[in-house]
Amino acid sequence: MSKRILIIDDDEAVRRSFISALEDSKFQVDTAESGEEGLQMKKDAEYNLIFLDLKMPGMNGVETLREIRKTDKEVPVYIFTAFHKEFFDQLRIVEEQGLNFEVIKKPVGSDLIVTLTKLILGQHEETKEASHV
Amino acid sequence: MYEFKLYVVGRTPKSIEVIEELVRLLEDALDGHYHLEVIDILEKPELAEEDKIVATPTLERVSPEPVRRVIGDLSDNKTTVLLALGLTAQRVEAERNE
Numbered sequence A: 001m002s003k004r005i006l007i008i009d010d011d012e013a014v015r016r017s018f019i020s021a022l023e024d025s026k027f028q029v030d031t032a033e034s035g036e037e038g039l040q041m042k043k044d045a046e047y048n049l050i051f052l053d054l055k056m057p058g059m060n061g062v063e064t065l066r067e068i069r070k071t072d073k074e075v076p077v078y079i080f081t082a083f084h085k086e087f088f089d090q091l092r093i094v095e096e097q098g099l100n101f102e103v104i105k106k107p108v109g110s111d112l113i114v115t116l117t118k119l120i121l122g123q124h125e126e127t128k129e130a131s132h133v
Numbered sequence B: 001m002y003e004f005k006l007y008v009v010g011r012t013p014k015s016i017e018v019i020e021e022l023v024r025l026l027e028d029a030l031d032g033h034y035h036l037e038v039i040d041i042l043e044k045p046e047l048a049e050e051d052k053i054v055a056t057p058t059l060e061r062v063s064p065e066p067v068r069r070v071i072g073d074l075s076d077n078k079t080t081v082l083l084a085l086g087l088t089a090q091r092v093e094a095e096r097n098e
Helices: A012-021 A035-044 A061-071 A085-096 A110-121 B013-030 B045-050 B078-084 B089-097
Strands: A004-008 A028-032 A049-053 A077-081 A102-105 B002-008 B034-040 B058-063 B068-071
Touching: A004 A012, A004 A035, A012 A028, A012 A110, A028 A035, A035 A049, A035 A061, A049 A061, A049 A110, A061 A077, A061 A085, A077 A085, A110 B068, B002 B013, B013 B034, B013 B078
Parallel strands: A004 A028, A004 A049, A049 A077, A077 A102, B002 B034
Antiparallel strands: B002 B058, B058 B068
């Protein structure tokens, strides 16, 4: 069974860039346009990796991370953010609460998406056999 | 002397695990002949900007040159990490003798 990735970002261009970057991989990529939608999808399916935007209307990245960690302490969560103190101050609070997460710098290029995903989910999953035909 | 920088997110349980794993790895590979600087990216985002860090955790071999980087979970595949950092046994021995 292929590994599943969930992208939670209100920016359609970001969601599309992930789908495009990973379309030749064996990974199944699902997207959600809000924290609320992402949480519902997380309830309905098991994910191996989650990319999460920090700044979203409605439930933001920090609130979404808190909800994810209530039921799943293991799934790797990468939060998209600019590397500036004003954004990191919000993350500092959840870090102090001991919630696991990593950060990835916005904007995220397709090379980084592919490289990071392969590193986290395993090289052996990297390419569809069909792409070699 | 090998010099490394490790960029992590604060002191989350995962970050602490990464640091502990890395220290074990470096001790095994370099037997104390290294210096590891751990940088909390939430505390010092300007250093991450300067070094063009794009994700955590990132391990950077600063010296000897060339600079090498490993991004992502460092605990899953120790051999891959060592190879990515250029730390094969033969190379370590050669660089110590230079």
